[in-house]
Amino acid sequence: MIEDKELMVEMLRRMLCIRYFDEQAVELVQRGELVGAVHAYIGEEAVAVGACLALRDNDYMTGNHRSHGHPIAKGGDVRRAMAELLGKSTGYCKGKGGSMHLADFSIGILGESGILASALPVAVGAALATKIRGEKRVVAAFFGDGASNEGTCHETMNLAAIWKLPVIFVCENNQYAVTTRFTEVVATPNICDRAAAYNIPGVLVDGQDVVAMYEAVSEAVERARLGLGPSLIEGRTYRYQDHSEGLRRIVRDPYRAEEEIAYWRTRDPILLQRNRLMEMKMASEAEIALMEAAERARIAEALQFARQSPYPAPEEVFDDLFSNPIPIDRS
Amino acid sequence: MIEDKELMVEMLRRMLCIRYFDEQAVELVQRGELVGAVHAYIGEEAVAVGACLALRDNDYMTGNHRSHGHPIAKGGDVRRAMAELLGKSTGYCKGKGGSMHLADFSIGILGESGILASALPVAVGAALATKIRGEKRVVAAFFGDGASNEGTCHETMNLAAIWKLPVIFVCENNQYAVTTRFTEVVATPNICDRAAAYNIPGVLVDGQDVVAMYEAVSEAVERARLGLGPSLIEGRTYRYQDHSEGLRRIVRDPYRAEEEIAYWRTRDPILLQRNRLMEMKMASEAEIALMEAAERARIAEALQFARQSPYPAPEEVFDDLFSNPIPIDRS
Amino acid sequence: MAVITFADALNQAIKEEMRRDKSVFIMGESIRGGIYGVTGGLSQEFEAMRVLDTPLSESAFMGAAVGAAAVGLRPIISSLSSFYWVAMDQMVSQAAKMTYMFGGQVRLPIVYRAGMTYGNNIAAHHSDRPHPMFMNMPGLKIVMPTTPADAKGLLKTAIRDDDPVIFFEDNTLMGARGDVPEDMDFLIPFGVADVKQAGTDVTVVALGGMLPRALAAAVQLKGEGISVEVVDPRTLVPLDKQAILDSVAKTGRLVVVDMAHKTCSAASEIAAMVSQEGFWNLRAPIQRVASLNVHFPFSPALEKLVFPNEEKIIAAVKRTLE
Amino acid sequence: MAVITFADALNQAIKEEMRRDKSVFIMGESIRGGIYGVTGGLSQEFEAMRVLDTPLSESAFMGAAVGAAAVGLRPIISSLSSFYWVAMDQMVSQAAKMTYMFGGQVRLPIVYRAGMTYGNNIAAHHSDRPHPMFMNMPGLKIVMPTTPADAKGLLKTAIRDDDPVIFFEDNTLMGARGDVPEDMDFLIPFGVADVKQAGTDVTVVALGGMLPRALAAAVQLKGEGISVEVVDPRTLVPLDKQAILDSVAKTGRLVVVDMAHKTCSAASEIAAMVSQEGFWNLRAPIQRVASLNVHFPFSPALEKLVFPNEEKIIAAVKRTLE
Numbered sequence A, B: 001m002i003e004d005k006e007l008m009v010e011m012l013r014r015m016l017c018i019r020y021f022d023e024q025a026v027e028l029v030q031r032g033e034l035v036g037a038v039h040a041y042i043g044e045e046a047v048a049v050g051a052c053l054a055l056r057d058n059d060y061m062t063g064n065h066r067s068h069g070h071p072i073a074k075g076g077d078v079r080r081a082m083a084e085l086l087g088k089s090t091g092y093c094k095g096k097g098g099s100m101h102l103a104d105f106s107i108g109i110l111g112e113s114g115i116l117a118s119a120l121p122v123a124v125g126a127a128l129a130t131k132i133r134g135e136k137r138v139v140a141a142f143f144g145d146g147a148s149n150e151g152t153c154h155e156t157m158n159l160a161a162i163w164k165l166p167v168i169f170v171c172e173n174n175q176y177a178v179t180t181r182f183t184e185v186v187a188t189p190n191i192c193d194r195a196a197a198y199n200i201p202g203v204l205v206d207g208q209d210v211v212a213m214y215e216a217v218s219e220a221v222e223r224a225r226l227g228l229g230p231s232l233i234e235g236r237t238y239r240y241q242d243h244s245e246g247l248r249r250i251v252r253d254p255y256r257a258e259e260e261i262a263y264w265r266t267r268d269p270i271l272l273q274r275n276r277l278m279e280m281k282m283a284s285e286a287e288i289a290l291m292e293a294a295e296r297a298r299i300a301e302a303l304q305f306a307r308q309s310p311y312p313a314p315e316e317v318f319d320d321l322f323s324n325p326i327p328i329d330r331s
Numbered sequence C, D: 001m002a003v004i005t006f007a008d009a010l011n012q013a014i015k016e017e018m019r020r021d022k023s024v025f026i027m028g029e030s031i032r033g034g035i036y037g038v039t040g041g042l043s044q045e046f047e048a049m050r051v052l053d054t055p056l057s058e059s060a061f062m063g064a065a066v067g068a069a070a071v072g073l074r075p076i077i078s079s080l081s082s083f084y085w086v087a088m089d090q091m092v093s094q095a096a097k098m099t100y101m102f103g104g105q106v107r108l109p110i111v112y113r114a115g116m117t118y119g120n121n122i123a124a125h126h127s128d129r130p131h132p133m134f135m136n137m138p139g140l141k142i143v144m145p146t147t148p149a150d151a152k153g154l155l156k157t158a159i160r161d162d163d164p165v166i167f168f169e170d171n172t173l174m175g176a177r178g179d180v181p182e183d184m185d186f187l188i189p190f191g192v193a194d195v196k197q198a199g200t201d202v203t204v205v206a207l208g209g210m211l212p213r214a215l216a217a218a219v220q221l222k223g224e225g226i227s228v229e230v231v232d233p234r235t236l237v238p239l240d241k242q243a244i245l246d247s248v249a250k251t252g253r254l255v256v257v258d259m260a261h262k263t264c265s266a267a268s269e270i271a272a273m274v275s276q277e278g279f280w281n282l283r284a285p286i287q288r289v290a291s292l293n294v295h296f297p298f299s300p301a302l303e304k305l306v307f308p309n310e311e312k313i314i315a316a317v318k319r320t321l322e
C-alpha cells in the first residue's frame, strides 16, 4: 500500500477527470453535438491511471480506439482533447484525428490507434530508439483483450523480449471485444499467461484497483529501466457503456447480463479509491467533494473552450500530409 | 519403438527418396538446368517423413519454401514434382509454381507457400472445414523456426486452440533462418514452449529420429481426431546446404562453423534409421542397398520424365487464373 | 418484389444462399450479434458452426476461408475494408494467387464482404476504399453494388461463383431502399454494366455510393440543358469495358466518379482504358472526380471536402463541355 | 566519379548517410550477412545497434521503424516488396497516416527499401511490384531509380527526407554499372524527371528496369526512322507531371511502360493524367505496356511473356503512329 498521499489523491483526481470527460463525451454524442465514434473508458479508469502514474513525464505511451483515458492519465490537456473530439482546429490533431486518435507527442503520447494492436510496433520502435540512444525511458503500450489475438501482439512481444526493450504491455482486459467474451477467443485462462511464450513476466492485476495497477506497472517499469526487458500486465476490468456509443441500436443480442454490469459497478475503481482514501485518512469526504467539483469544472471549461474554438479552415485539408511537402495532385 | 517392420522400412525409403530428389535438384541448379530458387531439405528428412507417415492418405498438409520434402513424404509423385521444378506442363502446377510451390490437392497436399507462415491459416481453414463437416481428417502444417516469429503463427494457433481444430503444427527447427540463429530471435529456449500461450501440448522432438517424430505426431493426430484440438511439435533438426542453392556466393559472413555441420552429419536421419533397421534386423545391408538403388532409379526416371516433358504453351499463360473465367484485359 | 433496404437485401442474399447450399458459412467479428447490421438473424436460423464469431485475428480467419474453400466449403467473410490491411498477405499470397500458382488444381469460392465506411466522421483509420489496390492484383473478382436489388443479385452470384470475390459494400448506401426480387435464383451476372440513365452529351461512370450523387447531378444538369448518361459498372473485375466505350462513342465526353483516392484509382484505370480504346471518340479531356489525395480527416468541417459530391460532379461535367 | 554497380551505389549511400548522421540505422532479416547484396560491410563498420538483424516479424519491425522515427531516429528498412504484404497495416495505418492523422505533430523520416524481384523465375510469391497500390495511399513518397547514380542520389535524399519513403529497387538493375559521384552531398531531388533521350515522334515514359528496355527500343526504332523521347520519372510520388506533359506537347504520342500489372498501374495513372491535362496535344491513343493481368508463372517458357520487353515497347510505339 502506498504511503505517498499526494500520489494517492492524484490517482483519484485523474480517474475523476477521465470519468467526467467521458460522461461529457457520451452526452455530447447523445445530443448529436459530437459526430463519429466514441468508445467510453468509464469503469476502466484505474488501468490507465495506475499505469501512467508509474511512468515519468518523458516516458512514452501508445493506445487504442478506447482513447480518452490513456492520454488524460498520462497528463494530457483536456481542453485540447475535447476540442479534438469536436473537430476543432485547437484540438490535439487540429481536428484531423477525432476521438479515436488523440496524441500529444510533446509529452510522449505517441497516439491512439483505431486499428487494433496496430500501435504496438510503434511502441516497440520508440523503446528501440531509447535503447539505441542509451536513454532510460520506457514505453507503456495499452491494448485490449480483443486486440491480444492479433498477430502483431506476438511479433512485438517477441521482438521486445529478444532485444530486451523497455516496453510495458498493458492489456486492458475488459472481458469483451464488442460482443465477444474473451474466454471464448483466448485459449488460456488469463491473457497474461501468454507471457510464457516470450519468457517475460506476466502479471494478472485487479484492474479496478488503481493502487494494484500502479504497483504492478511500477515493478515492470523498474525492470525495464534496468535493461531487463518487457513485461505483460493484464488489468482485469470492465466497461459499463456499450462498446461504442449508440451501438445498442444495432446490436440486439444481449451479450451480457444486467446483473454482471451491476456487479462490476460495485467494484467501481473510483468508488474503491475514494473509500480507501477516506479509510486511510488521506482525504476527507469534503476534500473529495471539492476535488470532484474542480474536475467537473475543468471538463466544463474544456467543453467551453472546445465549443468556442474555430473549425479548421478548408484550405488546411492538405496540411500535415507530409512534413517536407511535395507537389501532389490536389484536384 | 515401432514393431511394424513395413512402416519402419517405409520411413527409410521415403527419406531416401527425398534425399536423392534434392541432391538431384541441387545438381540441376549447379548445372544451370534448373532456374529459380531451390531450398534443399537435405538433413531434415526425418521431420516430414515421421510426421506424414502418422497421417492417413486423406489427411491434409501445408508447407513452405523448403518444399520438396513435405509432398514427397506425404506420398506425392516425384515425376510430377521434378517436372514442376523444370517448369514443364506435366508438373504438378503445369509449371506455374516451380520449386517453392508444389501441391497435390488430390492427396491432401494443399500447397507449399513461399511467403513464410502464410500457409498456416490455410491449414487451419482446412481443419475448420473438416470440423464443420463432422469428418475426422487432420491437417499437418509445416513451418520453420524463422517463420515461427510471424504474427500469423499466433493467430492460427490461438484460433485452432479455441475452436479445437485438428491441426498439428510441425515446426521444423533447423536452427537458422537464412543466417539468423533461432536462439537470437526466439525468446524461449524452445519454440514448442510457446504452446503454453495456447493451452495446447508443445513437444520437443529429436528431428533426426524419424521414429521419434512419428510417435510424437501420432499422439498429436490421435488427440486431434478425438476432437481435443491442436498440438505444436518442434522437430529439432539441421540443414546441410546453404539456405538456398547458390546463396553462399552472396552471403560472405560464415554464420555457422564447419564443425557444427560436421557434428550434425553424424546425426544424419538416414544414417540413424539405417542403423536402426539393421540393429533391429528389419533390413539387411543388402536389402537397403537394393532400396537405395531403387530410389535412385526412381529419381533418375523422374528426371527423364521431366526432361522429356514439354514446356507449357504460350497460350496457357492466362489459364487457371480463375476457375470461372471472366473477360479481363489480356493486353 | 418488396421494397427493402440495401442492408436487408444483403441479409436476404446470405440467408437464401445458406439455406440453398449447406457448404456456405459465414465468419467475422461479433457477427452473431449482427454488429454491422447485415448479419442479424443468421445465428438464430443456422447451426452454430455456420455463423462463426471469430477472434480479432483477421489474417487467421480470412486465410482460413482459403483453406476451407480449398477443401470444398464456400465461406463468406464479413469485415470492413480497413481491417483487410492486417490480412493483406492472405488476400494476396493465398486468395488471389493460389488457384493460378497451383495450376488450377483448386477452386476458391470465397466472398470477402468488405464494408467501406467513409463520410461519417470516422477518421483515417476507418475510412478506407481500397478497391483500386485489389484491382491491381490479378486473381480477385471485384464487385461494388449500388442498389438494393443489385446488392442482392450480385451477392448471390458472388456466393455461387467459384473464385474469390471481394464484395465492397458502400456504407453510405446501407439505408437506401428499393424494389428487390424475391426469386431464389435472382442472380446478376458479373461484368454487365447498367446504364442508369440514358443521355447524349456526357457519360458519367459512377461507382457505389457515388451513383446517387451522379444521378442527382444529372437531374440538376438536365435543368441546365445538359443530357448526361450515367453508367454503373457494378463489377470492377470484370469490367464491362464495352458499355463504357459504347456510351463514350455516343457522347464523346467522360467523367469517372470514384470514392477512392484519385491517384491510381479505378477512375484512373477507366480513364486510361478509354484514352487508349476510345480515343478517337473523345471530344474533350477525361475528367476524374475522386477523393482527394489526402487521408480522411475527422473534422466535419474538413471531411466533406475530401470525397466527391454533386457539385464536384457537375463542375467536372461542365469542364468536359468547355 | 567511379564506375560501380547499382547495388554498390546503394551500399555507398547507406554508408555515407550512416557516417554523416548517427540517428540513421538499418534493420532487416539477415542483413548483417549482406544477404541481398546491398548491406554488405555495414555490420563491420557500424555499432551492432545500428545494423539490426530482425526476426521474421515484418509487421513488428516495419512498424517499429515508425515508432523509432516518431521519437527522432531515422530508420532504414531492408526487405523485398513481396514481404510487405504481411506488414501492410503498418505501412498504411501507421507510416502513411500518422503524420496527417495527428495533425502534423510528428515527423516520420523512414526509408522502406523494397526490392522487386521478377523475371528471374521466382514465381508468384516473390515477384511483386506493388508501387501502384502504394501510390493509391496518400502520405507515402515513392521512388524508383533506374541508374547507379540515381540510386545513390535518390537514396541519400530519401534518408534525409522527413517523411516515409518507399524506395523500390528493381533487382533487374542491381548489376548495372555506371558513373557515380563521390560527393558526400550528392543528392537528387524528388519530383524531377530525367529526359534520358530527346526525340520528336513519340514519348516513352519508362519506370525502373523498364528504362533500359525502352532505351534499347528507341535505338532500334531510330534505325527505322522513328524518333523516341524517353522519360524516366525517377519518383512516382511526387510525379513530375510537367516533364511528361511537356514531352507529350512536343511529340503528341505517349507510351507508358510499367512492370506492374496493367490494371490500376502507375501506367494507368500517367495515362489518365495525360488524357486529362495533356488531351489537346494528343495525336494518338495512349498506349500502356505493363505486365499482363496475371501472376508471374514460374516456368521460363511462360514468365517472359508476362512482363514488358523491347518488342512490346516497339509494337506500342508503332501503334501510336498508325
Ligand SMILES: Cc1ncc(C[n+]2csc(CCOP(=O)(O)OP(=O)(O)O)c2C)c(N)n1
Residues within 6 Å of the ligand: A039, A065, A066, A114, A115, A116, A143, A144, A145, A146, A147, A148, A172, A174, A175, A176, A177, A178, A243, C029, C056, C058, C083, C086
Ligand atoms: C484490426 C481491427 N479489427 C477489427 C476492428 C474493429 N473493432 C474496433 S474495436 C473492436 C473490439 C476491440 O476489443 P478490445 O481489444 O477488447 O478493446 P475494447 O473495445 O474492449 O476496449 C473491434 C473488433 C479494428 N478496429 N481493427
Ligand SMILES: Cc1ncc(C[n+]2csc(CCOP(=O)(O)OP(=O)(O)O)c2C)c(N)n1
Residues within 6 Å of the ligand: B039, B065, B066, B114, B115, B116, B143, B144, B145, B146, B147, B148, B172, B174, B175, B176, B177, B178, B243, D029, D056, D058, D083, D086
Ligand atoms: C514473410 C516472409 N519474410 C521473409 C521471407 C524471406 N525468406 C525466405 S526463407 C527465409 C528463412 C526462413 O527460415 P525458416 O522459417 O527457419 O525456414 P528454413 O529456411 O530454415 O527452412 C526468409 C527470411 C519470406 N519468404 N517471407
Ligand SMILES: [Mg+2]
Residues within 6 Å of the ligand: A144, A145, A146, A172, A173, A174, A175, A176, A177, A178
Ligand atoms: Mg475488450
Ligand SMILES: [Mg+2]
Residues within 6 Å of the ligand: B144, B145, B146, B172, B173, B174, B175, B176, B177, B178
Ligand atoms: Mg530454419
